[in-house]
Amino acid sequence: xxxxxxxxxxxxxxxxxxxxxxxxxxxxxxxxxxxxxxxxxxxxxxxxxxxxxxxxxxxxxxxxxxxxxxxxxxxxxxxxxxxxxxxxxxxxxxxxxxxxxxxxxxxxxxxxxxxxxxxxxxxxxxxxxxxxxxxxxxxxxxxxxxxxxxxxxxxxxxxxxxxxxxxxxxxxxxxxxxxxxxxxxxxx
Numbered sequence: 001x002x003x004x005x006x007x008x009x010x011x012x013x014x015x016x017x018x019x020x021x022x023x024x025x026x027x028x029x030x031x032x033x034x035x036x037x038x039x040x041x042x043x044x045x046x047x048x049x050x051x052x053x054x055x056x057x058x059x060x061x062x063x064x065x066x067x068x069x070x071x072x073x074x075x076x077x078x079x080x081x082x083x084x085x086x087x088x089x090x091x092x093x094x095x096x097x098x099x100x101x102x103x104x105x106x107x108x109x110x111x112x113x114x115x116x117x118x119x120x121x122x123x124x125x126x127x128x129x130x131x132x133x134x135x136x137x138x139x140x141x142x143x144x145x146x147x148x149x150x151x152x153x154x155x156x157x158x159x160x161x162x163x164x165x166x167x168x169x170x171x172x173x174x175x176x177x178x179x180x181x182x183x184x185x186x187x188x
Contacts, residue, residue, distance in 0.1 A: 100149050101125075101179055108143035108150065112136045112170075123179045126156075132170040134158060141175070148182035 101120075105127075109115065113131035120126075131137045137158055144153040156174040 097149075097179065097181065104147050104149040108140065108147050110136055110139040110143060113140050116172075120179070125150075125177050125179060127175045127177065128172070129175075130170055130172050134171060137171065137173045144175075144177055149180060151178050151180045153177045 105115065105118065109129075112133070113129060113136040115127055115129040117128035118125060129140075131140065137155070141153040141155065144150045154176040156176055158171050158173040160171050
């Protein structure tokens with residue numbers, strides 16, 4: 001005889017499938033939530049790690065900025081010292097030059113002329129003097145041009161002082177010229 005199942009097996013099967021589907025959806029939902037939670041905590045850990053690295057870099061940048069400020073201060077002090085040393089070296093080098101200047105001023109003055117005043121500003125000189133004639137002033141300027149320690153004489157003023165005194169004083173003159181340092185061998 002044939003067995004006939006009259007029980008509502010389809011209804012049971014439908015409930016079973018619905019239960020399995022619900023459990024599968026619930027499992028997928030739990031797995032999704034766990035995956036999202038893990039992803040969130042992983043990203044939060046990465047963010048915290050990067051924040052720690054940023055704080056470390058900020059501390060290091062502050063230290064480097066302090067070191068840069070110290071280096072700039074040391075560099076400024078070094079430049080000041082170099083400038084002072086250069087001034088001292090220039091003074092040491094120019095120390096014998098004033099002796100040569102005065103010696104040369106005496107050497108190039110021709111007979112019949114003399115100096116009354118000499119003013120030096122850096123390498124420029126202004127000489128005031130008296131000469132018996134214009135020819136003496138001209139000779140004086142030629143002597144300056146041939147001097148290894150003096151150069152570029154320019155006559156500013158030459159005037160004849162005619163007054164009641166004798167004309168022994170002659171002409172007054174004013175010259176501009178430059179002090180130079182001769183090359184090796186030219187001063188010898």
